[in-house]
Amino acid sequence: MTPKILVLISGNGSNLQALINAKEQGQLKAEISLVISSSSKAFGIERARKHNIPVRVHELKSYYQGIPKEEKAKRAEKRNDFDQDLVKIILSEKPDLVVCAGWMLILGEKFLQPLQEKNISIINLHPSLPGAFEGINAIERSYNAGQNGEITKGGIMIHRVILEVDRGQPLIVREIDVIKGETLESWEARIHSLEHQAIVDGTNKALDELK
Numbered sequence: 001m002t003p004k005i006l007v008l009i010s011g012n013g014s015n016l017q018a019l020i021n022a023k024e025q026g027q028l029k030a031e032i033s034l035v036i037s038s039s040s041k042a043f044g045i046e047r048a049r050k051h052n053i054p055v056r057v058h059e060l061k062s063y064y065q066g067i068p069k070e071e072k073a074k075r076a077e078k079r080n081d082f083d084q085d086l087v088k089i090i091l092s093e094k095p096d097l098v099v100c101a102g103w104m105l106i107l108g109e110k111f112l113q114p115l116q117e118k119n120i121s122i123i124n125l126h127p128s129l130p131g132a133f134e135g136i137n138a139i140e141r142s143y144n145a146g147q148n149g150e151i152t153k154g155g156i157m158i159h160r161v162i163l164e165v166d167r168g169q170p171l172i173v174r175e176i177d178v179i180k181g182e183t184l185e186s187w188e189a190r191i192h193s194l195e196h197q198a199i200v201d202g203t204n205k206a207l208d209e210l211k
């Protein structure tokens, strides 16, 4: 039985495209059974649809409707509802593995706990080395650190997803050297190039570890 992966995206979807390409070239040990996007505007939706992969949009803003930013407790409640509804979608799909490929939302306990109980592994692609630049805008932050001489290497990792953001066990780590005077665009392109192979290798490695 071919394993099933479910891919979470929020934007361009170039890493989803890398998984789709790998599947079509026989280099991915799974089928992509569903793509879930946290934004209805994500270009990754088009990428999935072009390859007849089912898509669901699951947007946080629809949960926050009518709740002002100041009402933090109410928003936290709705955030839990968002996570719990996301779990329902995923459990109905029964994937072997969930791959966060540019999913730009922190996954809370209400999401992680039920998936752990069902033994569904979750991995994430993050554009920095373990222990550095957790969170968003990691590419720009690592670029600035490199150009300021604070780091000599950057890179990416595929890691297991735990509650602590970007602190899960790394499965794949790939490095690049800082080049002084390099443009942000060039740094970003080198990072993305690393990502597009690592997302496939990391997914295959996580699938192998399920056996």
Ligand SMILES: Nc1nc2c(c(=O)[nH]1)N[C@@H](CN(C=O)c1ccc(C(=O)N[C@@H](CCC(=O)O)C(=O)O)cc1)CN2
Pocket: 100, 103, 104, 105, 106, 107, 108, 124, 125, 126, 127, 134, 135, 136, 160, 161, 162, 163, 164, 165, 166, 167, 168
């Ligand atoms: N519990 C976990 N959730 C997620 C992880 C993780 O390791 N543990 N990885 C992320 C992906 N990610 C970095 O790789 C990441 C994405 C988004 C954020 C974040 O701060 N999101 C904010 C919204 C940011 C914004 O849109 O301005 C939020 O969720 O409120 C941090 C890290 C996937 N989730």
Ligand SMILES: NCC(=O)N[C@@H]1O[C@H](COP(=O)([O-])[O-])[C@@H](O)[C@H]1O
Pocket: 009, 010, 011, 012, 013, 014, 015, 016, 044, 101, 102, 103, 104, 125, 126, 127, 135, 136, 137, 138, 192, 195
């Ligand atoms: N913290 C998570 C994070 O920053 N993820 C990053 O989002 C981009 C998604 O690109 P894509 O939509 O083209 O695959 C990738 O660079 C990925 O590393």
